[in-house]
Amino acid sequence: MAEVMNAKISNTSKQCLLYQVSQDPGLPRPRPTTAFWQVPPHPTLADKQSHQLPASTAVAIIGSGITGCSVAKHLLDLSATDGAMTVSVFEARTLVSGATGRNGGLLTSFVPEEFGDLVEHYGTEEAVKIARFVNRNLEKVHELANESPERKEYSQVRRLRDVVCFSNPEDFAQAKESWALYEKHVPEDRGKTEFLSSADAAQKYNVRAPAGAVTFPNGAGWPYRLITEVWSQLNEEYRSRLRIETKTPVESITYDACDTAYPYILHTPRGDVKATKVIHAANGYAGHLLPSLRGALYPLRGSMSVQKSTPEFGRHGANLTWSMTNRRVYEPETDVLEAGTYYAHQNAITGDIFLGGEKTKASAFFVTDDTEMDVNCRENFAALLPRYFIHGWCESDGGGGGRAMDPEICAMWTGIMGFTGDRLPLVGPLDEGATRRGGEGEWIVAGFNGYGMSLCWACGEAVAKMVLGMDVSEFLPSAFLATRKRIEQPARRGPLEAVLDLLDA
DSSP states (O other): OOOEESSOOOHHHHHHHHHHHTSOOOSOOSSOOOOGGGSSOOTTTTTOOOSSOOSEEEEEEEOOSHHHHHHHHHHHHHTTTTOOOOEEEEOSSSTTOSGGGTSOOEEOOSHHHHHHHHHHHHOHHHHHHHHHHHHHHHHHHHHHHTTSHHHHHHHOOEEEEEEEEESOHHHHHHHHHHHHHHHHHOGGGTTOOEEEOHHHHHHHHOBOOTTEEEEEEEEEOOHHHHHHHHHHHHHHHTTTTEEEEOSOOOOEEEEOTTOSSSOEEEEETTEEEEEEEEEEOOGGGGGGTOGGGBTTEEEEEEEEEEEOOOTTTOOOTTTEEEEEEOOEEEETTTTEEEEEEEEEEEOTTTOOEEEEEEEEEGGGTSOOOOSOOOHHHHHHHHHHHHHHBSSSSEEEOSSSOEEEOOOOEEEEEEEEEEEETTSSOEEEEEOHHHHSSOSSOEEEEEOOTTOGGGTHHHHHHHHHHHHTTOOOTTTSOGGGBOOHHHHHSOSSSOTTGGGGGGTOO
16 A cells, blocks of 8 residues: 555554444435436336235345346346245445446456555465456456447446556556466466656656556546346346345344244335345445444545546547556645555547546545545546646647646536455355344445455355355355454454554555
C-alpha cells in the first residue's frame, strides 16, 4: 500500500473510524444515487417478485449482483438433471442495483502489480494460483458476454489495454519489480507488459505519468446489462425452480434445529421463507446478518462519474483504459483524504468517459450510504481529466499552452464495496462460531476489495460447487477460504488495524 503524504490522521479520528467499521452495516438504503449503468432499468426483471413468497426453498441467495447470479447459475445448471433444487434470490432493492450495477465497468487483473506482496505473504505457489484464478474468472466473464452476438453487443464487453500511470518513482520501481516477478512465474502472460518512460507515455498515450507507465491487457463492459441478461436467461430456462424476489430485504435469520429439512428462517417485510441452505452474497452489507464478520469485512463507499469527451481527446474506447496511481494525501485541517487511485475507460460507441476514484471526508469512507456523494469528490471529478490527460481539455492560447477547461459531467453516483483485512475475498462455508446461529448450512462469498469483476464470477462458481459437494481445490486458492483464523485475525494484520492501511503508513 502506498503511504499517506502530509500529516497523519489523528488518534481520535482513527478511533472513530475503527468504531465505524465494526458497526452493523444495515440494509441497502431505499433511494440510492442514480447509477448511469442502470438507466433504463431492465424492462421485465428490475422489480420482479413473486405474487406470494415461497414457503420454502432449497437454497436462499442474498444478493442479486454478479456473485449471486454466478451462484444461482452454477447451482441450477449443475443440478439440472434431477430438477429438484429450488433457488430463491433475495434483493433489498431492484435487481443488480448494488455494486455490480454501480461499479467502474473494468475487467482487469489486480495481481501483476501486487504479485510481489502476494508472494511475500502467501508464497509463490499460492500467488500463482491467485493469478490464474483471476485470469480464469476474466475469461469466463468474456465467455459469458460472447454467448450470443446480441449479448456481446448489448453488454459491450471487449478486450482492451490498460495504461497505468505512476506519479511517484518509488511506486513505479516497485511496480516494475512486481510485474517482472509476475511474468517470471506466470509464463503464459510473459511478454504482455510494456514499460514506458514519462515522455513515451505522453507521446504514445496522451497521459501525464511523471514517473512512468505500465501497460497490460484488460477489458471493460457494461456489467448491469450483462448480469441482468444472464438473470433473464435463467428466469426463462428455470422458471419452475428459480424465484427472484426484489425489494425483499432479509432483515434477520433464525435457526430451527427441529426442522431438519428447512432449518433456516429468513425474515423479510413480505413474510418468512424457510431454507435448507443460505448463501450470503451481499458483499459490504454481509455483516448485517453476520455480526461476527464486522470489522473483518467492512463497507467502503466508492464514487463514479460519466463525463463527455472532446474531439481533441479522440475515441479510444475500443483500445484503451487508464489507471492513475498516486500517493494518498490526507489533509488534517479539513479531514479530507484523496485515496490516490483513479481509473477510467471510454464508451466505444458514444465516446463518454467513465471515471472513478475517491477524494472525500475520511469519515465518509467506511459507510453504506450510497444515497449521496461527498462534495469534495464532486468537485474533484471536475478536475481529473485535465489533470491526467495532456490533450482534450486545454483551451489553446496559440503558443502551445492554455487554460485547463472543466469537463462536462453527465452523471455521478456512489456504490458500496466490501473490503477485508487481508485484501482477499471470503469464500466458503461458515461454522457456528461465524454465524452465531447453529447449523452448517450457511456460506459466504464476499469481500472483493474493489476488484469484483475480476473475482466474483469464479468465486460464485466455487461456492455453488461446494454446496453441491464438489471439490474446488484445483482452481480456488486456499487463501480465499473463509476460515475462522481469517475472520478473527486476518493473515496480515488484525481485523480493525487493517482499516488504517487505507489511511496511514
